[in-house]
Amino acid sequence: MTEATGIGAAIARKEDKRFITGKGNYTDDINLSGQTHAYFVRSPHAHATINSVNTSAAAAAPGVVGVFTGDDMAADGIGPLVCGVQITQANGDPHNAPAHPALAQGKVRFVGDHVAVVIAESLAQAKDAAEKVDVDYGILPSVTDTGGADAAGAAQLHDEAPNNVCFDWPFGDKDAVDAAFAGAHKVSSLELVNNRMVTNPMEPRACVADYNSGSEELTIYLTTQNPHVHRLAMSAFYALAPEHKLRIVAPDVGGGFGVKIFTYSEELVCGWACRKVNRPVKWTADRSEAFMSDAHGRDHVTKAELAMDENGKFLAMRVNTKANLGAYLQLFSTMVPSYLYVFLFAGQYATPLIYSDVRAVFTNTSPVDASRGAGRPEATFMVERLVDMAAHDMGLDPVEIRRRNFIPKDAFPYQTPVVQLYDSGDYDASMDKALAIADYDGFAARQAEAQSRGKRRGIGFSAYIEACGVAPSAAVGQLGGGVGLWESAQVRFNPTGNVQVFTGTHSHGQGHETTFAQLVNDILGVPIDNVEVIHGDTAKTQFGMGTYGSRSLAVGGVAIANACEKIIAKGKKIAAHALEAAEDDIEFADGNFAVAGTDKTMNIAEVAFNAYVPHSYPEGLEPGLDENAFFDPLNFSFPSGTHICEVEVDPDTGVVEIAKYTAVDDFGRLINPMIVAGQVHGGIAHGYGQAMLEGCSYDSESGQLITGSFMDYAMPRADCLPNFELDYSPTVPAHNPLGVKGCGEAGAIAAPPAIIGAICNALGVRHIDMPATSERVWQAAQSA
């Protein structure tokens, strides 16, 4: 019997060989003939007017082929960078949308803001010359603090955004919620900070831009998660080249986690400047540039309240959040602290009434946009911490209060008060399984044993839900989005019987080349070694919206499956002709077309060959075996589950050890369980980073970025983390044709409240802000 390779098989990845042998091909590995190197002159100030920029000394430096400023770009009508989602404020106005020039015009607004670009024969020459660019700055007061951005007297970033407010976005029935609070048995409340994160995929952003003046085609090799989205933005909004003359190639990309979704100044400048210097232009961020100018994530300050009856049933939730958007808007900035955040406030609970008020503010910091989870980690942290407060205030076990408020399993599909229609879930089942694996019953004994050693042991819970698989285009349009979020696929048989699968999603670690091949293997019966998945090049793949919001399988996978079904339908016509039978009598199974009730069969490879050698085809039978499909999802995908963290705290040092971490997730049907587990591991580690280590910090006086390197910004390392205990508790998502849910962000969404809950439980404190560094934990231990 051959090894199973279809749906459900935990096989090793097809793409791995090139990565383990050093044959991956990342953007910085690409070198073009005649290539030049770009280096950016960046603002050393958080906020300043640009009185003048003198580039003459730099232009005359050895090896320099061009020096450009914002005025040069404006003269050519290039930019500014766009934001793709409009928020309608309470008064009906759209969000305040100040311009985001690719190279600063008149003013710089954060440390690292782009002032000029120097292009030279070598990177060293470009860097040397950049030091000769003389910028006369008029330094202005700055504001980097989220809470204080809209305070009276705070520095003002944009004329178009009075009080630094981008938008005020209330949502829900305030009067009804206030009334529920007024009549509540008990109200629990919590003030929290959701710490600012630097996403930090290990591969820094990079691009190589090349214009062919003969064909008038512009090609940009780019670290992007969504090459077609980049092509659309760069043609429609930035006028770099018409869409059909612009090719975006996203080769191997070394991690994304959201930060490689957006269009950035650097690629726009290089795509424009390669025509100015008539040479290819390459730029690769060093890590310091990544810290300064990659879009950051999170950064909220929130006050949340929960009203309960005498049994601990949730009556209403009221949330006030201020979200930091940084100095300028990026592609998804406005959507993250609004739709991706507030629409998750129900969590796993049947809270009937929810009101929220979000204010998004500009500050003198790097732009803030989607980062692994994007809005859902912020929502989940708030909801789960608030539920822990409620348990504490009601004197209930944290598991018990959750169970009392879970949406029951027979209530699906379940309409929440915050827009989302949950399709499936069984929250008690996930909780039961997680409690068993975590041995909750044995916790008290372990806690006592730890106490005897002078350690404090604690346990924390996160009963999370998230919304991913973005997104139904109708919903996107209704919410002010400028695009549709369908996905497309092409399944092409070659005459020799092997298959090329083109997907509009992009793999930057998720293993699509394997997962999608397993899907095709399962549906069409083609050996997996004969299936090649192709992505990441607008000149090869038909179309696509890319990879983010855990959409690749839930949306892109369905498009592939639909294209496979079209292949079967077409194959039946061909087989019917070849086998001299009626089309209706042809059955397809296990890669074979058969005439029902006979032993006449053709395998799919034979059908493919026949399709391309149509020597005797009748009129109306089209040659070829090559099908396209577009799929627009019917709903979001709602993964959920229970994560349980057990910690041991040393009260003398504040050191927290993760003693055990249990994750039970509902991802529907798994295609490759080994790949899914890897996604969960990485997500939990990302969530651990937010909970324990990572916090992007700006100096409140000068606006300088304090955490500007891996020496100052703590990333999770191998010795911080335990092995993770994973299991699954699947339900069938009614709205997904493949029965799958997204899994890439769940860990990062679920982990922080479980970890912080465990530390609070260990110390007997109500709350501790993230990151729970040893110093913070020690301080809390002293006061507890």
Place this chain on the structure above:
Amino acid sequence: MPTVSMNVNGKAVTGDVEPRTLLVQFIRETLRLTGTHVGCDTSQCGACVVHVNGESVKSCTMLAVQAEGSDVTTIEGLATNGELHPMQEAFRDNHGLQCGFCTPGMIMSGIDIVQRHGNPDEATIRAELEGNLCRCTGYHNIVKSIKDAAGRMGG
């Protein structure tokens, strides 16, 4: 410009470099061996780990001229006659990589760990990976891969 000569993956190579050229730049840009990666500028991430005279070295932290006369092994030099090194096989079999960017450094460090410790336990592997960052895997399967490879390497 100084001339530098060394053996890389068993081949004698020579190049003219600026004195400030880092070993990783020489490997990537002069030799075009792009399997060795640069993930930071502070010697933290370990994506650039190679072996110099059999010891693991962050090639972003060594000048090319300091490697004069050395034997250098990069990720491209591990497989022999098309046969993968056991560490490479273990990373594939245990899903020890996702985006692949940190992977060459992880594999080179993993070999060095096993060479120094024989059959290291999990805590040793985790402690020894202090100088290698990964954002994708949460290290779970990297640790598993190195442990598995130690067995395959006869540790």
